Amino acid sequence: MTNDYRTLLYALAVFFSLWAVISRKLLISAIMLALVSVLVSLIFFDFGAPWAGVFELSVCAGLITVLFVSAVSLIRAEEEKHPESRARFYALPLAAAIFAIAGWFYLPQFFAEIAGWTRPSTGGGTIGLALWDMRRPDLLGQVLMLAAGVFVIKSIFPRRSEK
Amino acid sequence: MNSFPMEWYFTALMMFVGFYCMLASRSIVRQLIGLEIISKGAMLALLSAGALANNLVFAQALVLTLIVIEVVVVGAGLALLVKNFRVNGTTDIWKLDSLKG
Numbered sequence: 001m002t003n004d005y006r007t008l009l010y011a012l013a014v015f016f017s018l019w020a021v022i023s024r025k026l027l028i029s030a031i032m033l034a035l036v037s038v039l040v041s042l043i044f045f046d047f048g049a050p051w052a053g054v055f056e057l058s059v060c061a062g063l064i065t066v067l068f069v070s071a072v073s074l075i076r077a078e079e080e081k082h083p084e085s086r087a088r089f090y091a092l093p094l095a096a097a098i099f100a101i102a103g104w105f106y107l108p109q110f111f112a113e114i115a116g117w118t119r120p121s122t123g124g125g126t127i128g129l130a131l132w133d134m135r136r137p138d139l140l141g142q143v144l145m146l147a148a149g150v151f152v153i154k155s156i157f158p159r160r161s162e163k
Numbered sequence: 164m165n166s167f168p169m170e171w172y173f174t175a176l177m178m179f180v181g182f183y184c185m186l187a188s189r190s191i192v193r194q195l196i197g198l199e200i201i202s203k204g205a206m207l208a209l210l211s212a213g214a215l216a217n218n219l220v221f222a223q224a225l226v227l228t229l230i231v232i233e234v235v236v237v238g239a240g241l242a243l244l245v246k247n248f249r250v251n252g253t254t255d256i257w258k259l260d261s262l263k264g
Contacts, residue, residue: 006170007173011172014177017177017203018180029193029196030196033200037203039184043210047210048219049210049213049226051227052206052226055230059230068195068196078248078253084188089187089188095179095183100176107172111169115165120217122217122219125190125220137222138228142232149235149242152242154228156243159244
């Protein structure tokens with residue numbers, strides 16, 4: 001039952017990601033991307049990973065969608081005047097179907113073989129222990145990454161000098 | 164039955180769609196959308212492997228790191244998009260080199 005539900009969520013996530021790429025309007029692409037984020041967060045909840053699910057739902061489905069929609073609303077008029085050629089995007093369902101059918105014969109066996117290499121752990125500890133104690137260097141990296149992002153945006157949009 | 168091979172099969176499909184989007188388009192927005200789809204596939208692969216190894220705690224910590232990095236990359240990319248649009252009046256990624264200097 002759980003596996004069927006999870007497989008359905010995976011299939012829907014792939015379907016909406018296809019829709020996000022094929023869609024002609026950028027706004028619809030951004031909304032489909034948000035739906036993919038919602039489905040991914042549902043998959044995380046189904047795995048029993050609520051922290052990752054909550055972050056995915058709030059940050060990826062919320063914040064990133066707002067960023068995309070505001071950026072798209074700035075450029076939409078110009079994009080609609082000079083649209084890109086859509087021929088390559090309309091070929092995507094065919095290419096994806098070929099990849100899916102060809103991969104069906106090889107990939108599941110290959111991934112089953114990979115699964116055989118697993119070394120199960122005891123799975124102890126809490127997310128707080130993992131984040132604040134065992135993976136402390138990661139937190140430092142995240143802070144540095146955020147600082148780098150702020151610096152990039154600051155240097156892209158410099159303060160205008162008054163002349 | 165273990166569902167790991169099917170989960171990774173769908174993840175591979177999702178990554179294919181993201182890579183195709185990045186290869187086929189020259190618009191910065193679509194490049195970022197492709198990058199988002201690929202990073203979602205990476206997150207699903209990480210968490211699925213964590214569940215298989217009975218080590219969801221570490222997998223979640225890595226996914227949280229990945230989400231933070233994704234937000235910063237998308238923010239910087241969209242800032243470049245807006246700057247490129249103001250300077251060149253286009254979202255073409257090939258025009259980004261005119262921002263140099």
